[in-house]
Amino acid sequence: MNESGEDMAKSNEKRLDKCIEQAFQSNPEFTTWFLSRTGFANDAGVYRWSRSDNPWSTHPQETIDPATGEPVVKYVQSETDILVVFSRPNSGPFALHIENKLENGSFTSGQPERYKSRVTYWLNNPKYGAYVDFETVLIAPHVFFEKHRIDGEKFDRYVSHEDIAKYLPEFRTSGRGTDDDRVNFKIVAQTILRAGIWLIRHGYGRLMILPYAAPSGLYWRCAFHPPECFDEDVYRYTSGTKQMVLRGDPDIVMSSTMTPQALAELIAERAPRDVLALCEGKASQAALDWLQQFEKVLDEGYIPEAFNNDDDPAAERWALLGDDDSVGKMASQPGYRVPS
Structure with missing residues (x-):
């Protein structure tokens, strides 16, 4: 893919990131449906706070030292595409860390593993919504998930773009941005x-x-x-x-x-x-x-x-x-x- 193609794909991904964040903010029907696909389906979650500007940080990541075969901790940098925090009546707030992939996208090396270590590191941090529980969620077209199933299953949940498109038409083309799917x-x-x-x-x-x-x-x-x-x-x-x-x-x-x-x-x-x-x-x-x-x-x-x-x-x-x-x-x- 040439540079302009990469820029266009990134722009489309950011557009979908913002679209789904706005849905959590203003569309209770969508929010209820999406939460039903997670482990928080029965928690009566209410939208509280979100970011879709790729919040990131430096955090510890456990890896295996290839020389010794022993686990070692290194500090790495990584980001979440969409972070959404919800309140609930009988417990502390919980978060969804959402990774959004387009049809022709790919995972960087160790990306799914860094999700788990990063979101754990952010627990109880006011900068990231002070959540006490979380799940990681991959959203992507079916074709992406089938192609990258091994890494995709490292996330807690998977929700397809095709299912999201039943509520948000922008996802019908996996972010390719055809005129037919844009708001007229x-x-x-x-x-x-x-x-x-x-x-x-x-x-x-x-x-x-x-x-x-x-x-x-x-x-x-x-x-x-x-x-x-x-x-x-x-x-x-x-x-x-x-x-x-x-x-x-x-x-x-x-x-x-x-x-x-x-x-x-x-x-x-x-x-x-x-x-x-x-x-x-x-x-x-x-x-x-x-x-x-x-x-x-x-x-x-x-x-x-x-x-x-x-x-x-x-x-x-x-x-x-x-x-x-x-x-x-x-x-x-x-x-x-x-x-x-």
Whole structure:
């Protein structure tokens, strides 16, 4: 594989790492199913903390000295792909250390063995979630597991990409990233708009939602802003960034597991404090009534656009764009004014 191919594979693997982490964070159905495949199936585990940025450390590893045949301890460096920690009602927290492999991947020498020694070394360490129990889990396509079964069985559990794909479509192609399996524009737009709705209903009742097309007509955009403050963004998105819905550390990429509430909470967490404060307050009854109408429009599959009215581009009614190129209209958000 050439360098660009290796880079692409690594990028796809990281994308799937983040996807499954977000699923644990925001998809209880997936979490319950995944835990049912582990030894913690009956522990009523609740998501507590996670990392998918390859946490690593130096740790002791017992090996056999080839010269003497005696066990010796050496210090090695290694990493976990995805670390997820869960709380449970009747005992201390437990962790899943997940190794993610793509179809054409491979194990490095001693990698499965280092998982066991590393995760044991991290027990009770607050830096890694202070877990008191753990399992190691290999997730990979069937073809990878069959090819590397001896090393694969050194993990406590194996869960196939094919099974995960029943919940997370991104895993259908083992991370090769075909366009068919990526989250499409409508899902991205709908999730963003519903995140705005969630914020209005949960303490940011003065927040304004502004969906519109770029002047070129090539991109759909959406901004959340305080009343009458079009240049002060709580949040802004352009379809030019595709599935990248929130920049930061880390960047947030839309996946099939991302819920409007999860995105809304991330937006609120990263928004400028002073700008977000201007949106605080209880939503008016007119705004709440409009949200119901807005949700109905979204349920019907439409995506709204301001400034897209053939009769009067400056009108305060928004255009509704459907799958079949149909165009409808809806009232704009109460308090909305066309920017001058």
